[in-house]
Amino acid sequence: MQEKMKVKKGWLVVQVGLEEEDGGVQRFVIPISYLYHPLFKGLLDKAHEAYGYQTNGPLRLPCSVDDFLHLRWRIERESSGGGHHHHHHNHHQKHHFHGALSFHSC
Numbered sequence: 699m700q701e702k703m704k705v706k707k708g709w710l711v712v713q714v715g716l717e718e719e720d721g722g723v724q725r726f727v728i729p730i731s732y733l734y735h736p737l738f739k740g741l742l743d744k745a746h747e748a749y750g751y752q753t754n755g756p757l758r759l760p761c762s763v764d765d766f767l768h769l770r771w772r773i774e775r776e777s778s779g780g781g782h783h784h785h786h787h788n789h790h791q792k793h794h795f796h797g798a799l800s801f802h803s804c
């Protein structure tokens with residue numbers, strides 16, 4: 699039995715992770731504005747290819763948790779103009795990524 703999450707207006711639950719990963723699948727709550735970001739749109743295209751449009755529950759994203767955290771960090775960095783302000787409940791973001799964005803697991 700799955701427990702339903704209450705999500706604030708303007709936010710969206712996504713399910714991230716690959717079955718073969720150690721951590722398995724994790725849920726994240728992201729602002730809906732991510733849906734309009736070019737980096738995130740690429741991931742949405744991959745989700746459509748992998749899972750189609752029909753979904754029961756959270757939006758599934760076909761990439762590893764580490765790759766998703768990197769993507770989220772990139773989007774936050776761009777939207778904040780390079781500053782670091784955190785308004786997410788998940789604080790184990792990895793800030794050691796400095797190279798080009800590449801989704802090895804997607």
